[in-house]
Amino acid sequence: MSVPVPSIGFVDSHTEGEPTRVLLDGLPELRGATIRARASALETDYPGLRAALIDEPRGCAAMVGALLVPPCESSSAAAAVFVNNVGQLPMCVHACVGIARTLVHCGRMPDQPWGRTLVLETVAGEVGLELEADGYVAVRNVPSYRLHRGVELSTSRGIVRGDVAWGGNWFLIVEDSPVAVAAEQLASLHAFTRELRAALELAGVRGDDGAPIDHVQLCGPSELADSRNFVLCPGGEHDRSACGTGTSARLACLYADGRLALGQRWRQQSITGSVFIGSIDELDASGRPQPTIRGRAWVTAEGRLLFDPRDPLGGLA
Missing domain, CATH: 3.10.310.10 (Diaminopimelate Epimerase; Chain A, domain 1)
Known part of the structure; x- marks a missing residue:
């Protein structure tokens, strides 16, 4: 039956x-x-x-x-x-x-x-979602901001400093990764970002309302974009894209440091080589930047x- x-x-x-x-x-x-x-x-x-x-x-x-x-x-x-x-x-x-x-x-x-x-x-x-003429989709994300600047964490590679920021999810962002942000370093990148996440927990570093910092973003140089990143996601996988909420959090930090102007475009390359195009085109009523991230999907x-x-x-x- x-x-x-x-x-x-x-x-x-x-x-x-x-x-x-x-x-x-x-x-x-x-x-x-x-x-x-x-x-x-x-x-x-x-x-x-x-x-x-x-x-x-x-x-x-x-x-x-x-x-x-x-x-x-x-x-x-x-x-x-x-x-x-x-x-x-x-x-x-x-x-x-x-x-x-x-x-x-x-x-x-x-x-x-x-x-x-x-x-x-x-x-x-x-x-906000908008389909653009070149096939890209522009996502106007939630207001993003840096909560903590220059958090010091003790690791097997010495003291590492990073910013804690919100871009729709919580991130630790390390600007100058001590591990090369390159595809052939995937195993080392995974191990080090897991170590950083454990160090955050041990140090009691949290987001607003006690939220865990469950994403870790390592940044390094890129020959094709403004930067290249590796993002460890909450479940232990890495983001194959440049991570839109992570790029938003990064843009908020860059804007706060005066390194990114309103309307300036930032090309963020992923560990796989693909690219998101980000910008801060407006501020919300409280003055927080509201990033727009452009990407393609199939x-x-x-x-x-x-x-x-x-x-x-x-x-x-």
């Missing part, structure tokens, strides 16, 4: 090398009047859903999922809850670029410059995730 198999529609894409899975339909209704409340309901009401959507065997550790849900405000085009291999993310710029390209692919947006900014609700705040797959109730890794329960 056949057994009904629940399914959830998805579109996969990559943004400058970093994968995104947009979940479109078949999702359970998340209770709550705000996107923060709905994100909380995802964890409390459906504790196995996040892993079932993006972890193995249906996904991979480097993937970020974007659950598209109805917006809470009539002025918004959509709302998204971002998830990774270990939990939720308040914000994800590369996934926002993937959402925009997915909306075009699905026929929900024209495949031409929109001429307007679409508002997307996220846990970190409202962000659709790689679409279909339905199947959750056979007989499958021990079905995951929907």
